[in-house]
Amino acid sequence: MFIRTVFAALIAVAGSAAVALDDPQTVLQDPMGSGMWNYHQKGLLGDPADIRFDDRVVLRAPDSAEDSLNVPLLVDATAIPDVKRIVISADYGPIPHILTYYPEQAEPKLALRFKIDQATAIRASVETQSGSWHIGSTYIDAAGGGCTAPANAYASDDWEEKLGEVHGRLWSASGRARLVVDHPMDTGLADGIPVFIIQDLSLQTEDGTPLARLELHEPVNEDPAFTFYFDAGALPASVKVMGRDNNGNRIRGVLSEGELN
Amino acid sequence: MLTRRTTLGLLASLPLAPRAFAQARLSYDLTAKPLADGIWMVEGATEYFSMENGGAIVNVTLMKGDSGLILFDTGSSRRYGEALASLARSLDIRGISAVVNTHHHPDHFFGNQIFADRPIHALGGTRQAALDEGEAFADNMYRLLGDWMRGTEVVPPSDVIAGGELALDGRDFLALPLGGHTGADLALMDRRTGTLVAGDLVFYNRAPTTPSADIPRWQQALEALQAEKPALVIPGHGPADPTGASITQTRDYLGWLDGTLRAGARSGLDMVELMETPLPDRFAGMGAQPQEYQRSVAHLFPGIEREELPRGN
Numbered sequence: 001m002f003i004r005t006v007f008a009a010l011i012a013v014a015g016s017a018a019v020a021l022d023d024p025q026t027v028l029q030d031p032m033g034s035g036m037w038n039y040h041q042k043g044l045l046g047d048p049a050d051i052r053f054d055d056r057v058v059l060r061a062p063d064s065a066e067d068s069l070n071v072p073l074l075v076d077a078t079a080i081p082d083v084k085r086i087v088i089s090a091d092y093g094p095i096p097h098i099l100t101y102y103p104e105q106a107e108p109k110l111a112l113r114f115k116i117d118q119a120t121a122i123r124a125s126v127e128t129q130s131g132s133w134h135i136g137s138t139y140i141d142a143a144g145g146g147c148t149a150p151a152n153a154y155a156s157d158d159w160e161e162k163l164g165e166v167h168g169r170l171w172s173a174s175g176r177a178r179l180v181v182d183h184p185m186d187t188g189l190a191d192g193i194p195v196f197i198i199q200d201l202s203l204q205t206e207d208g209t210p211l212a213r214l215e216l217h218e219p220v221n222e223d224p225a226f227t228f229y230f231d232a233g234a235l236p237a238s239v240k241v242m243g244r245d246n247n248g249n250r251i252r253g254v255l256s257e258g259e260l261n
Numbered sequence: 262m263l264t265r266r267t268t269l270g271l272l273a274s275l276p277l278a279p280r281a282f283a284q285a286r287l288s289y290d291l292t293a294k295p296l297a298d299g300i301w302m303v304e305g306a307t308e309y310f311s312m313e314n315g316g317a318i319v320n321v322t323l324m325k326g327d328s329g330l331i332l333f334d335t336g337s338s339r340r341y342g343e344a345l346a347s348l349a350r351s352l353d354i355r356g357i358s359a360v361v362n363t364h365h366h367p368d369h370f371f372g373n374q375i376f377a378d379r380p381i382h383a384l385g386g387t388r389q390a391a392l393d394e395g396e397a398f399a400d401n402m403y404r405l406l407g408d409w410m411r412g413t414e415v416v417p418p419s420d421v422i423a424g425g426e427l428a429l430d431g432r433d434f435l436a437l438p439l440g441g442h443t444g445a446d447l448a449l450m451d452r453r454t455g456t457l458v459a460g461d462l463v464f465y466n467r468a469p470t471t472p473s474a475d476i477p478r479w480q481q482a483l484e485a486l487q488a489e490k491p492a493l494v495i496p497g498h499g500p501a502d503p504t505g506a507s508i509t510q511t512r513d514y515l516g517w518l519d520g521t522l523r524a525g526a527r528s529g530l531d532m533v534e535l536m537e538t539p540l541p542d543r544f545a546g547m548g549a550q551p552q553e554y555q556r557s558v559a560h561l562f563p564g565i566e567r568e569e570l571p572r573g574n
């Protein structure tokens with residue numbers, strides 16, 4: 001009798017522990033129904049209590065990825081006030097976290113490209129300064145394989161010379177800063193090729209004041225490309241690009257409203 | 262790795278799969294439209310690949326030779342090749358005598374295996390690209406077309422031809438070795454009728470596709486085709502054209518596409534913003550729009566942007 005009681009009690013404890021492990025403290029109804037969101041809500045966002053899906057966070061992307069190595073995505077959270085950061089992720093993929101954007105002086109809006117491994121829900125999780133989370137979603141179909149393919153860079157001989165090359169420009173009247181940085185962005189998932197990625201990338205004024213900042217992860221595309229959005233006329237005449245990869249290579253560049261090629 | 266193709270193979274071996282039904286449903290209804298003396302065209306839908314069209318989106322040309330019919334492009338699947346072979350026998354009891362592949366895109370050569378015992382002619386660059394990229398194309402075609410692709414194997418062209426005067430099964434052609442739609446695009450002018458088999462260098466009322474495109478080279482190729490003053494143009498996709506308007510339209514579209522992407526790069530636009538740009542009226546009504554334009558943004562914009570943006574270090 002005694003033994004059975006203890007056994008039942010153990011099951012009860014294990015049972016409630018399992019519930020606590022699986023479910024986030026605030027359980028949401030996922031509009032994408034992907035089956036993975038609860039898990040990412042805890043693992044990626046740290047299981048916040050104040051969280052909801054919010055149509056004001058808009059994700060613009062093609063329905064289907066034509067090139068699984070270069071999927072374009074435009075995240076627009078300008079309808080959310082006081083944005084602190086935006087976590088962009090894919091529900092299904094060997095590495096879900098694509099990047100985190102800290103808009104600082106910029107608008108909470110960002111255009112990027114990333115590698116997709118299979119059809120998946122894509123999320124932009126927006127945290128405000130007061131700690132409330134607002135999640136936007138879209139779904140992208142894909143043939144797959146984008147994360148596990150080796151970088152194209154190694155097909156050419158001069159990738160090492162081009163490493164860290166910055167191409168870009170400012171458009172002050174429309175408040176845009178666009179840049180492309182040459183980098184293989186190796187995920188570490190292709191056979192025999194270790195992880196080699198840019199980890200930090202930021203825009204700064206000439207005196208070092210941060211304007212916008214990115215933390216990049218493996219799924220960001222080879223030769224990462226971003227558009228940052230500012231209020232019209234708010235950009236200074238020139239902006240520094242500062243970055244670093246996981247091998248300690250520094251990225252340095254300057255964007256201005258200069259001559260186009 | 263478990264690909265879509267192996268999955269399909271596994272499904273095919275299940276005893277309970279309703280195969281008879283699927284096979285009855287998935288059949289190509291091909292008709293040969295007479296165009297000129299001893300020339301027929303099988304006209305494809307001006308659409309993208311779908312389960313509804315089974316990939317029958319390409320134009321195929323048949324011309325009378327001395328010992329049978331010369332076939333220009335073989336369609337998207339084994340089953341399509343079989344349908345072509347029986348259509349050919351209804352026009353000429355001797356069937357197909359020789360085959361040409363205009364280029365290495367899968368809708369143009371995936372019916373090759375049905376004709377593997379006959380000479381299959383193509384440019385050297387086409388043969389190499391079919392060897393290099395054929396399997397990846399096959400994976401994607403199985404994904405898009407599923408059971409329509411059953412049994413399809415990649416059979417690259419066997420006989421490499423060069424440019425200039427060329428006789429195929431006793432019929433005289435001018436072979437034009439060009440490129441731009443892909444790395445190697447073959448156009449053939451029939452000497453007897455002035456009919457130009459243009460392959461995918463020319464599209465008509467169907468948006469041009471650009472996954473392997475080099476637009477300046479493509480424009481040069483179109484100029485070369487125009488200079489031949491063909492009596493009739495058979496485009497790779499879209500209706501046959503006796504006026505040459507198909508070449509003009511393809512040039513106009515490619516010029517607009519390149520200009521639009523470059524102007525976008527020079528204004529700091531991102532790919533998504535360009536994909537959302539509405540098409541001008543004269544291109545909006547083309548088959549497979551706006552999807553094909555959006556695919557072209559994905560194919561071409563990263564390279565164009567790199568050329569247009571100034572260096573920042």
Ligand SMILES: [Zn+2]
Nearest residue numbers: 364366442461
């Ligand atoms: Zn083609």
